Amino acid sequence: MIEMSRISKTYTRGGGSVVHALREISFTVEDREFVAVRGASGSGKSTLLNILGCLDVPNSGAYLLANEDVSRHSDRNLSRVRAERIGFIFQSFNLLPGTTARENVELPMVYARGRVHRKKALELLERVGLQDRANHFANELSGGQQQRVAIARALVNDPPLILADEPTGNLDSTSSGEVMDILTQLHKEGRTIVLVTHDNAVASYAHREVTLHDGILLSDVRITPNEIAPANCEAAS
Amino acid sequence: MKLAAGIALAFRSIARRRLRTLLMMLGVTVGIGSLTLLNAVGEASKKESMKRFKNMIGTFDTIILRPGAGRTRGMVSLTNVPGTLKFEDAQAIATNLPGVKQIANLQNAFDIDIKYRDHADSTAVFGVSPNWFELRGDDASNGSLFSEQQDSDLARVAVLGADVESRLFPGENAIGKTIRIGDVPFQVQGILKSRGAGPGGGSLDDLILIPIGTAAKRLFNRDYLTMMIVQLKDADAADANVLAITNLLRERHHLTATQLDDFTITNPRAIAAQVTKMNSTLAKTLKGVAILAMFLGGVVIMALMLIGVSERRKEIGVRRGVGASRGDVLWQFATEATLISCAGGFLGVALALVGLGAAARLASLPLQLNWDVLGISIALSIATGLIFGIYPAWKAAHIDPIAALRA
8 A cells, every 4th residue: 555665855944054854764554554653752753644635745755655656746646645535633633613524525536536515415414423413613612523524535435544643632531442443444444554652552453553752763563463454354354 | 636526615715704805806896887877878889879970961972162271160051061062063963973872962151140029039040952951861840841943943831840830939930930030031831850969069959941942042142052961872982982972072173283172072981981980980999998997806805815824834735744735726726716707807897787677767878788788798807816816825825735734
């Protein structure tokens, strides 16, 4: 699914000092893996996720997403990849204000090929248990509900890769549990999930844990065997 | 992103910010409204001045000869023209130039004393050849006009303008009555149909018309004309005929090559063209004013769009995150600005129409909407939205989605 080789990313701060967010990171994620990325703040994990999510491009190195080098893609092509092949889940939910839950879920369909299917949005809301909240505005929903709407939105174009940036960071433990259950389920369906988190409990849902420190890969540990390994996934589904 | 989806998106976003949208529309509304209004008024006043112009000179297939070099200021009369244009000149033009259909002659004077019983007054007296009426398109509202026979008989008959009739014969039938012009008695034979206002706005009905032969021999005792109206067979051959008449008259007046013409020829068509041109200069100025208003409206759109873009950073970040390209965001904001501007334009046209309707009723001006103006209005609205919306849209498109999503 993901093949990163010698990816570097530097930023220039306001004062002119250069920050090395990522230093020649090489990193591979197989199809249907569930990976937690950990690290202190400033370790480069957000930068890594942004590059993985095609929101950012590396200064050097190659990023192959499903064997396609996207690191030199144009803005239009990167946007197409984001719309159709990647589902983003953010810490702060990032629902559009003044817009209903259903409209938020429909949003990625506006930017992907094909028509906007209202039915699909409603199906996904039902899946995350919010079918009766479809016409509620974002600010009328609790944090957990908002994050579930955000998950439905991430799934609406049926992307194989889900990227989650501290998805439970703003949630209480009950809501966190619900969100992680949904992510686990998505993993079981065969989606690849990369999750950035500080939280040990959240990280424990993943079967592989990657730790970044100062822009380099500190450790890459397989915690539990991946039950949804590529080989037996076919049998499971 | 799809076109329809983009427009729907813009509509929703506009609907969410009604007050701001209204403010953004305002400048364009004023600009387009005044453009439409001013243009319709300009168009109407152009028509009106052409109409008045035609009232004065009658037809457009004529050229006008006046005695004296250079332009005489104001209306000619026996007291302010030299005696260079004779009856024989008119005769010579009529017989020698094949392009001439007919000639109407005028010998006129202003402020001539007139009297009916104990009503004393004064007015302009026009001695005219009988075909004058036909050339001018004049008709009698009562009684009859005079004939060729009466002209050659030097008959003392008069046709009164409507103003003179009402002053001299209030509530009385004038036909058949005898009035005195100067000291000469004339019998009133007809009343001229009212001709309304001239180009200066003054009445064209304050006059008495008498046969020109009678005027020359029995009233004024002058052997020269104050004006000659030459009707052409072919209105488009005016220039050639002007040249032919000039040559003929110069020869008859024994003018050497170094001497200037002792007569003046005017081509009403040329004057009419000038009037129209003058009006289009006015129209251009008015358009300039409207475009200035549009510019200000555009600046308001740009300012409020820029504020909107910075307020909507998060929305832009989310859209970019779920797959909107820079182009999509640019298109979304440009569409919004254009739609708002167009709405402003339509409101402007609508308000102008309401205003025109009211003005038409109040001023009884024959107002009409020029379809060109409608097209220009829409084009201008779209252009304003695009021109002033493109920079904010560009700003929106270049917001860093990562920073916007984190905020």
